[in-house]
Amino acid sequence: MKAKIQYRLPRNFHKTFIPERQYIHAMLRFAASGREGNYQAIASATGIPMGKSSGKVPAILDYCRGMGVIRLIGNGRSAVKRPELTPFGRIVFLEDPHLKERITQWIAHFNLCSVLAGAETWYQIFFVGSQALGMRFHRSRLEEHLSLVYNCNSRGVIGPVIRMYEDDAAFRACGVLYEEMDSVVVRRPAPINDECGFAYGAWMLQLMADHFPKANQITLAELDHKAGWKTIPGWNIDESHRAIDLIERKGIVAVDRQMNPWIIRPRSTAEEAWGRMYDDLI
Template sequence: MTNKSSLEFHETFKPEIPYISKILKLASEKYSGTKYEISDISGIPTGEQKGKVEPHIKYASFMGLINFSCDKGIYALSLTPLGEEVFVQDPYLHEDLTLWICHYCMTRKNFGAPQWSYLIQEAHPGIGESLSQDRLFNLANNWCGIAVSSLNKKVFSVVRGSYTDGIFSRLGLIEWGSLISFIEQTEKMDLTYVYSFALLDSWDRLYPGKREITDFDLKDGIGFGKIFGFNEDECNYVIDSLSDEGLLTVNRQLYPATIIRTANVESVIPLLYSRLL
């Protein structure tokens, strides 16, 4: 069962682009300091018990942008290879492409922010389908053990806010009222290398050492279609596009189809923004 404290890392604050950007800048400088010093230098508010500095450090980490450690209240920040590329290309997170990267990292299986990952990877009923909020809370109660009456405020309010009027709202991926609807998406050519990064990154994490995976691994193991809002046909189109780019090869003569990687994460990161007009 998921550790309850890990679900409340957000302290009820949803992720905000300006604060993620400021943490990114400090990480680019390999900054070290207390949450109060980080607040003073960045303008991100904090307090004795609650504040936005620590949640946004953790958000930036879940988004794959920074590494951090904390020793006796001193946070040491640094950029990941992904964060280095984002900081060079889009330090203020203005591009939807950057937000798709952050959304992917937040929802990746086993390694994302717990409640974001749970919503997309486990509770998600299928593209174009809906899930009632009551159904989500009942499912999540079995997952994390938090009372249904507390799940909204303690676990999912920040997830809802991030997709309805927050950092990920521009992506048009989720509509959240009494029903939670997962909106079908089409392939976006400027995201070609985001798709390949997501596939290869999850491949490394979930299938380490394997050069070949199946179509089932892609869709059910990695949750590739759910992450990006693709139905099965669109998911196949995207994989074929990545094959056309020479990033992988697909054998559809077998069942299930097999996918062989011909690229790695390190080679794809410098290309993430190369298709932006």
């Protein structure tokens, strides 16, 4: 079987900018309009700041790609960019266009950690380095981990990864990471409650479609090994069982618990499940 092509965003794509939700909203509107343009034209249309030599438009466009809310149509290297909403991006634009809901932020975070199309630093912290770092680690330990991965100086290597989860303008509602007074960074596991079921199920089906497009069933162990369905949310064994129980109750997957490891079979398509992502929000 051919290896999947990986298009993770490079380490410094963000230019140290955090993903401000007001600008993500503006980019979603631009994509929904069907327009295209170079960075300056996108800046004029969206109000996202863009200077002559630098600006936030490239970073926000890349954040939106990494979060899985848009894809670029045509030649990605062209100066003219034409973003298009993904099924996840479309339901977010319709139901939570300012990304205020905690579950929206969690799914966008999951996508940033993606093996295939996320962002390199998020992938290294929340997937590859998850076991080494744990759920609580000193900031210097994180710097050391990333500097070893990239073979670079540790100064500034973390970038905006922690800040974005502490800033109300970005992703504080999900608050995946926060830093305590003694420079200890705490990682929160994704919450498991009823309102998250359809969203987690849609994300799981998307992982299956992306990584195992011809499979009609897959073991949970293989889905985590290849795509991080348990590792990226930060779940332990018990939490992962509660999560799969929740997703099964929503009718999104069938679970065969007679086998070890457990086997799951889709009972819906990812696109159908994305459309129901907000059904259980109170």
